[in-house]
Amino acid sequence: MKIVVIGGNRLIGRKLVNRLRASGNDAVAASPASGVDVLTGAGLAEVLKGAQVVVDVTNSPSFEDAAVLNFFQTSARNLLPAEAAAGVGHHVALSVVGADRLPESGYMRAKIAQEKAIKAATVPYTMDELARRFLSAKRDPREVSTDVNVRYYGTEVDDRSLTPGENPRIAPTRLEDWLSHS
Numbered sequence: 044m045k046i047v048v049i050g051g052n053r054l055i056g057r058k059l060v061n062r063l064r065a066s067g068n069d070a071v072a073a074s075p076a077s078g079v080d081v082l083t084g085a086g087l088a089e090v091l092k093g094a095q096v097v098v099d100v101t102n103s104p105s106f107e108d109a110a111v112l113n114f115f116q117t118s119a120r121n122l123l124p125a126e127a128a129a130g131v132g133h134h135v136a137l138s139v140v141g142a143d144r145l146p147e148s149g150y151m152r153a154k155i156a157q158e159k160a161i162k163a164a165t166v167p168y169t170m171d172e173l174a175r176r177f178l179s180a181k182r183d184p185r186e187v188s189t190d191v192n193v194r195y196y197g198t199e200v201d202d203r204s205l206t207p208g209e210n211p212r213i214a215p216t217r218l219e220d221w222l223s224h225s
């Protein structure tokens with residue numbers, strides 16, 4: 044299956060592309076470095092030809108409020124119609140757990156804007172959410188210290204932030220099981 048990973052050359056995208064290839068998929072990493080730009084639309088039509096799935100793991104180069112909002116809104120405005128035109132069957136995007144409960148953060152507002160644009164488009168979608176129990180599952184020896192006053196993407200968080208809320212959707216695979224196989 045041809046799967047285009049937009050933002051496929053960096054932190055999350057690179058790992059994803061490697062795993063998709065290892066499982067036999069034709070995974071294509073796309074980013075400005077390979078001539079594909081979601082802000083201008085350059086290269087999108089070409090790279091999406093024949094793709095069944097698109098995974099969007101792009102990120103804004105600037106986290107300044109207006110810049111990050113513009114990045115996620117403009118990229119969705121260019122990417123989703125290009126996918127529809129190319130006949131892409133599914134759009135996958137990586138969101139942030141609890142972003143809707145952190146409206147003081149410009150970054151989280153931008154992620155919500157991205158989610159809204161995806162929901163409003165015609166391409167079927169999945170928005171994955173990343174939990175953060177990564178260090179202990181990876182047996183990372185670094186000590187974790189906490190400070191309730193530290194801001195996360197410019198906003199205060201508490202023990203209800205970045206969690207799935209009152210009615211979580213429970214999947215059969217637990218994060219720790221998944222991490223232990225990755």
Ligand SMILES: NC(=O)c1ccc[n+]([C@@H]2O[C@H](COP(=O)([O-])OP(=O)(O)OC[C@H]3O[C@@H](n4cnc5c(N)ncnc54)[C@H](OP(=O)(O)O)[C@@H]3O)[C@@H](O)[C@H]2O)c1
Pocket residue numbers: 049050051052053054055056073074075076077079080081082083099100101102103104137138139154173
């Ligand atoms: N990292 C986390 O812990 C985390 C947690 C939850 C959610 N997420 C979400 O996951 C996504 C990816 O995060 P990340 O940490 O992997 O980001 P990252 O390492 O900064 O990678 C961002 C990617 O976006 C590409 N990109 C930037 N501008 C672009 C443009 N105009 N057109 C096309 N591609 C462009 C970059 O291309 P180049 O390689 O050419 O520079 C890069 O490959 C983000 O949407 C983020 O909100 C991340």
